Amino acid sequence: MRQDDDHAASPAFPAVLPVAVSGVRASSPDGATEAAAPPAQAKAAQAKPEPAKPEPAKSAPAKPEPVKPEPPRAAGRRRDRAPLPVVMAACAALLLVTMVAGVGLGSVGLSPAAVLHVVSEQLSGHPDNTVAGIIVWQIRLPRVLLAAVVGAALTTAGVVVQVLVRNALADPFLLGVSSGASVGATAVLLLGAFASLGVWAISVGSVLGALVAMAVVFGVSLSGRGLAPTQLILCGVVLSAMFESVTSFLIFRGNPQATQSVLFWLLGSFGLASWNQLPIPALALVAVMAYLLAQGRSLNALAMGAEPAAALGIDVQQLRRNLFFAASLLAGVSVAVSGVIGFVGLVVPHIVRLIVGSDHRRVLPVGVLFGASFMVLGDLLARTIVAPQEMPMGVITAFIGAPTLLILIRRRPYLYGATQ
Amino acid sequence: MSLQLDGLSVDLTGRRIVTDISITVGDGQFVGLLGPNGSGKSTILKTIYRVHRPAAGRVLLDGADLLAMRPRDAARRVAVVAQETVSEFDFTAAEIVMIGRTPHKQAFSRDTDEDRRAVTEAMERVGCEHLAHRSFNTLSGGEKQLVQIARALAQGADHLILDEPTNHLDIRYQLGILELVVSLGATVLAALHDLSLAALFCQTVHLLADGRIATGGPPGAVITPAAIRTAYGADVLVIEHPETGTPHLIPRRIQPEAQ
Numbered sequence A: 001m002r003q004d005d006d007h008a009a010s011p012a013f014p015a016v017l018p019v020a021v022s023g024v025r026a027s028s029p030d031g032a033t034e035a036a037a038p039p040a041q042a043k044a045a046q047a048k049p050e051p052a053k054p055e056p057a058k059s060a061p062a063k064p065e066p067v068k069p070e071p072p073r074a075a076g077r078r079r080d081r082a083p084l085p086v087v088m089a090a091c092a093a094l095l096l097v098t099m100v101a102g103v104g105l106g107s108v109g110l111s112p113a114a115v116l117h118v119v120s121e122q123l124s125g126h127p128d129n130t131v132a133g134i135i136v137w138q139i140r141l142p143r144v145l146l147a148a149v150v151g152a153a154l155t156t157a158g159v160v161v162q163v164l165v166r167n168a169l170a171d172p173f174l175l176g177v178s179s180g181a182s183v184g185a186t187a188v189l190l191l192g193a194f195a196s197l198g199v200w201a202i203s204v205g206s207v208l209g210a211l212v213a214m215a216v217v218f219g220v221s222l223s224g225r226g227l228a229p230t231q232l233i234l235c236g237v238v239l240s241a242m243f244e245s246v247t248s249f250l251i252f253r254g255n256p257q258a259t260q261s262v263l264f265w266l267l268g269s270f271g272l273a274s275w276n277q278l279p280i281p282a283l284a285l286v287a288v289m290a291y292l293l294a295q296g297r298s299l300n301a302l303a304m305g306a307e308p309a310a311a312l313g314i315d316v317q318q319l320r321r322n323l324f325f326a327a328s329l330l331a332g333v334s335v336a337v338s339g340v341i342g343f344v345g346l347v348v349p350h351i352v353r354l355i356v357g358s359d360h361r362r363v364l365p366v367g368v369l370f371g372a373s374f375m376v377l378g379d380l381l382a383r384t385i386v387a388p389q390e391m392p393m394g395v396i397t398a399f400i401g402a403p404t405l406l407i408l409i410r411r412r413p414y415l416y417g418a419t420q
Numbered sequence B: 001m002s003l004q005l006d007g008l009s010v011d012l013t014g015r016r017i018v019t020d021i022s023i024t025v026g027d028g029q030f031v032g033l034l035g036p037n038g039s040g041k042s043t044i045l046k047t048i049y050r051v052h053r054p055a056a057g058r059v060l061l062d063g064a065d066l067l068a069m070r071p072r073d074a075a076r077r078v079a080v081v082a083q084e085t086v087s088e089f090d091f092t093a094a095e096i097v098m099i100g101r102t103p104h105k106q107a108f109s110r111d112t113d114e115d116r117r118a119v120t121e122a123m124e125r126v127g128c129e130h131l132a133h134r135s136f137n138t139l140s141g142g143e144k145q146l147v148q149i150a151r152a153l154a155q156g157a158d159h160l161i162l163d164e165p166t167n168h169l170d171i172r173y174q175l176g177i178l179e180l181v182v183s184l185g186a187t188v189l190a191a192l193h194d195l196s197l198a199a200l201f202c203q204t205v206h207l208l209a210d211g212r213i214a215t216g217g218p219p220g221a222v223i224t225p226a227a228i229r230t231a232y233g234a235d236v237l238v239i240e241h242p243e244t245g246t247p248h249l250i251p252r253r254i255q256p257e258a259q
Helices: A018-027 A031-036 A039-047 A084-104 A112-123 A131-164 A177-191 A195-222 A229-253 A256-267 A279-294 A296-303 A306-311 A316-338 A344-356 A360-384 A393-411 B041-048 B071-077 B093-099 B113-126 B141-154 B171-184 B195-201 B225-232
Strands: B003-012 B015-025 B030-034 B054-061 B078-081 B159-163 B187-191 B204-209 B212-217 B236-240 B247-251
Touching: A084 A112, A084 A131, A084 A344, A084 A360, A112 A131, A131 A279, A131 A296, A131 A316, A131 A344, A131 A360, A177 A195, A177 A229, A177 A256, A177 A316, A195 A229, A195 A316, A229 A256, A256 A393, A279 A296, A279 A316, A279 A360, A296 A306, A296 A316, A296 A360, A296 B093, A306 A316, A306 B078, A344 A360, A344 A393, A360 A393, B003 B041, B015 B030, B015 B041, B015 B054, B015 B187, B015 B204, B015 B212, B030 B041, B030 B195, B041 B054, B041 B159, B041 B187, B071 B078, B078 B141, B093 B113, B093 B141, B113 B141, B141 B171, B159 B171, B171 B187, B171 B195, B195 B247, B204 B225, B212 B225, B225 B236
Parallel strands: B030 B187, B030 B204, B078 B159, B159 B187
Antiparallel strands: B003 B015, B003 B054, B204 B212, B236 B247
């Protein structure tokens, strides 16, 4: 039996509440001036008793308290969310355009038609052995696809970590994955560890490093009362610093030539992309996304806090553990194939939330498409703007990401972490 | 509909926080949990909604063991409104209320018309439908609590746990929120700070001191100067509310002449 059914409209509160409703209506005539005022001023003005009102404020029930909170119009404006299919279609189109551009542009320019021709020929089982065919199929397409998968994976990992620690400033590498992976990769590059594994040596080294770092962060964070956000952040930051000092030590002891390649790896690159690097990150992304989409509501509840989530019937400890492993897996496979590409996992989730709101059932799928587009575009720039040299990815992502986010923050009232 | 705490004891980090708490909240009753800061009010409530595990005792919902139920099933019967909540993320009020539908949904299932109707009805009943598309973080403390109550209603639970729901609210919202809760007809267990307000709204109150129930009963019998001196270590006068006859606290100064 639900109380919704056996009680009609609430009789008591409306006696109080019309104050709120009439307050809204009463203030709308001068809404225009309010809208013009900067939010801070408007709020301050409302916090004071309104001297303009001639009404004698002696009968309390008749007059609403002047502090009746009517936040500034600008911030209180209706938040209409675009329908998800429309946003998804737009992002899918964006991804397609960036991918075609990513495959077509470079030292040898190819038209979109030529690109699509090669791809369709290949897919229908007629390998195209022309120069264009080899450039598209052997070199650029795997690179573009890998960039797309890593962009999507890092964005998803960023969304997950931000909810896990309830902190908008978190990024996928907060959990120590990248610094651990850096130690592993640096050891490979400078000391020749796993040399027998050939081209896979760096991937194996970084995955092992990431696993060790993840296990340590998890173990230390778990020893308290579960994976509490503050403990996770502190453990992640402290252990990252420790692993980074190991990396620095290795660089310090290594020979200058190899140091160059370590530096390049640390800033990330898709220069070594090949088809056989694709399956593992792609499978990890699909598996984690399937899990996360099933947990969309739980993620929303956890974003409200651990206790409200528990009150909604969610096993918070279990959810946090799963999210920790999901984020670590995505960050780990990304780092293994492309090095440490910073900023994407921090900035793209914010851009997506600004566009579609914070509901994770929207943020996650849109984030995959948008993050993929962002990374494909970034990689295109990385290999074209200083051609024939390649810019490290980390330079590009921060350089595009930061201004994009700043523009969006200025254009819309942005409320992360703000309590007013 | 009833909620019963039966000999509940809770340990946190190896320390006993509350001991042997037995409280019964009858069908449609509004029962208050009073006591000084740190006396264990929140700990008791959080044990009911599974943040803490009891060291001993049970929580019974209509006679069935609440903590043995699946968490989802428990959440369909018991909803929680805590103190003012802050979200790092920018949800609209309607999205917050929709989160209340979580225990009714399977993985992957989309919002149905039924969910949307539950959200709209809950917001209309609470009188916050005009806030639906506003960003939750821009709302005032009182408006946030209205939205949280709507969220609890959308959850469809017939039992309500309130943890100091009127903290930091102005007097209009303090009264408004409690009137609203009473009007819902749910079975309510609420931790409250304001004893006069508790006396005005609760049928039964329990006064906690050091993790144990010092006294319990109708407000007039529990809220006495002696009991308050014992539990809070504060000196107050207690007068009768001129309209309801319920106890009303008047603070006193230790040195009335002090400048």
